[in-house]
Amino acid sequence: MESTFIDEGDSGWDLTSYTGNINSNSNSNSSFTGLDWISKVDLSKFREEITPDIQKYKKPSPVKVESYEKKPSSSYSNMVALALKNSATGQLAVSDIYTFICEQFPYFRTAPPGWKNSVRHNLSLNKNFQKIEIKHETHGRKSCLWSIRSDKIAKVDAELEKWREKEGAEEEHDTVEEDEEISSSDPTSSHKISEYVYTPRERPQKIKGISCKSITSKTEQSSKSSSIVSKSRPAILSRTNSKRPISSVIHESEVPSATPTLCWKYSYGSHVSPSRPVSPTLSSLNIDRSVKRFPSTPNKNAHINLFDLISPNPKRNTGLFPNALNDNSLLACTLAASPYKGPTTFPPALMTESQPMLKGDKLLSYRVSNAPPSVYYIPEFISKDEEDALLNEIDMAPKPKWEVLLNRKLINYGGIVGKKSLFAIDDFPPRVRCLMLRVSEYLTRPLNHALVNEYLPGQGIMAHTDGPSFLPVITTVTIGSHTVLDFYDSFDANDVSSPTKKRRGGLLLERRSLVVITQSLYQDMLHGICEKMQDTIDESIWNAKGRLGDVISRDRRISLTLRTVDKTNNGVASLLGGRV
Ligand SMILES: O=C(O)CCC(=O)C(=O)O
C-alpha cells in the first residue's frame, strides 16, 4: 500500500469534491467477500497532495541510533511475557514473539540469531508459559501459540514489576540537570507549538534540544505554574487505572534550528498478533510539525526518535522502550495537536452501496449519516435490566478466563481465532449467547465469536484493524459506561517512514448501545480508544447529536465485540493446553 502523508493543516475530510467512480458492474454481488468495489474507489482523491518538502521524508535511509541498540538488561522470559501481555489475545506464535522483541528492543534487529534459540528454550522450559497446539483439520498440520499460564500470571507480573523497579532505580540517578532546564521554560511562550496530553508516569523530557515541560494539568498549572512532575518510572509495566492526564508543552524556541534528525519507529504495544499490524509507524503531529519546520534539514532522515522522546538518556532507553511512553498517550498527543476540523461529508454513492454483511434494511434507520460508510448506532439496544444481568454474568467469569493486558483485560468466548479460522469452543455464557443471537438478526451470517473487554477509566486500546480472520463487520455492545471509539486513516505497517496517521472522527458508544461497523470504516480505517478519564463531545463525534459540548466521565466499561469468523474448525479436540 502506498502511504500518503496527510498534512495536519488539512481541513478534515471534505469529500464533496470527490470525483472517483464506483463501477456498478464490479463484483458488488451479495457474497460476503463481494466488497471489491471498495478497491475501485480512488481514496487518494479524498486526500491532500503530499507537499514536496514532506515527500522527501517519506523514505529515509536507515539510521543507526546507538542509544537504543544496547542489549536490554532484562531476561528473555520478561521480554516474552511482555510480548504476550501486549498481544490482543494473550496468545502468540513464536514468530510474533520475535517480531515483538525486535520491535521493542532494537538491539535484536541486528543481534546474532542465537537469541531466537534462547527465546524458544525459554518458552519450552519456563513454567510460566504454556503451549497451545492447534491442529488444522483442513491440511492436518499443527501449529502452536504460546500464552502465560493462568496460574502464573501473578508471578509473571511480579517479575515484570521487579524489572520496572530496577529500571526506575537506574533512572533516579541522572535527571537533575534536565529538570532544571525544563523548569526554566515558560509555558506561556508565544513560541508554543502545541500542547498534548501525556500520562502521569512520564517524567519531564528533553528531546535532543526540544524540551517538554510537564505540568500536572491545565488547572493545576495556574496554581503551580512551574511545577515539575516528580521523576517517575517508565509506564511500561504500570497499571493504567491510576492515571490522570498531564499536559506537556513544546516550545518552539527550544526547537533547534539545525534539528538533529533521528529516525524513529513506533509499534503499538497492544496489537501484536498474526492478524494485526505488527509494527505500524506512528508519528505524532507535534513531531511532524517540527520536521516540517526544517524542510531543508541537511539530514534526509528527518524523523524524530521516539525513543529519545521517551528518554534522551541512553541508559533509560535500554530495555524499557517504547511503552515507557504509554501507547495511547502518544495517540492522545496526536489528537490534541490536531483537532478535527469538520465537516465530514461522503459521496452519496458510497452511502447507498449494497451491504453484503447486513440483512435487508433492518438497520437503515440507525445509520450514522455523517460518518463514513458504514456505521449504524442503536442507543438503548438493551434494557437496564439486561445490562445488569450481562454485567453480573461477566463478573461471574472465573478469574483465569481473563487475560490481563497492560491497558485493559479481556475474555475470548467462542474459541481461538487462528490466522484463517476459528478453533471453535462453545463456551458462551447464556446471556452473551442470547445477545449474539439478537445481534445476528441484523446480519447475513451469524456471529460466532465474542470478545469481552474491560476498560477502567483511563484505559483504552491502540488504533488497529481487526485483521482478516473476521468477516468485515464488527458489532459492539457497550455496558457499564460509555466510551469514544476513534477512527484513523490507515497506514502502511511495513513502511518505517509511514506518515502521520490522522484521526478522522469518532463515535460515542453509550452504555446499552449497539454499534455496527462495516465497509470502509471497517476496512480502510483503524479504530482505537484513547486512554482518558473523560470525553468531551465535540463535532468530531459523528453521532454527537444532542450531546455536543457534554463532558462525560468514564467509568468501568465492558464491551462485547461480537464478530464472525468465516471459517471454523469445530471440535474441542483440536485444542490443547487446558483452555476449555
Ligand atoms: O472495546 C471496544 O469497543 C473495541 C474493542 C476492539 O476494537 C477490539 O477488541 O478489537
Ligand SMILES: [Fe+2]
Ligand atoms: Fe478492534
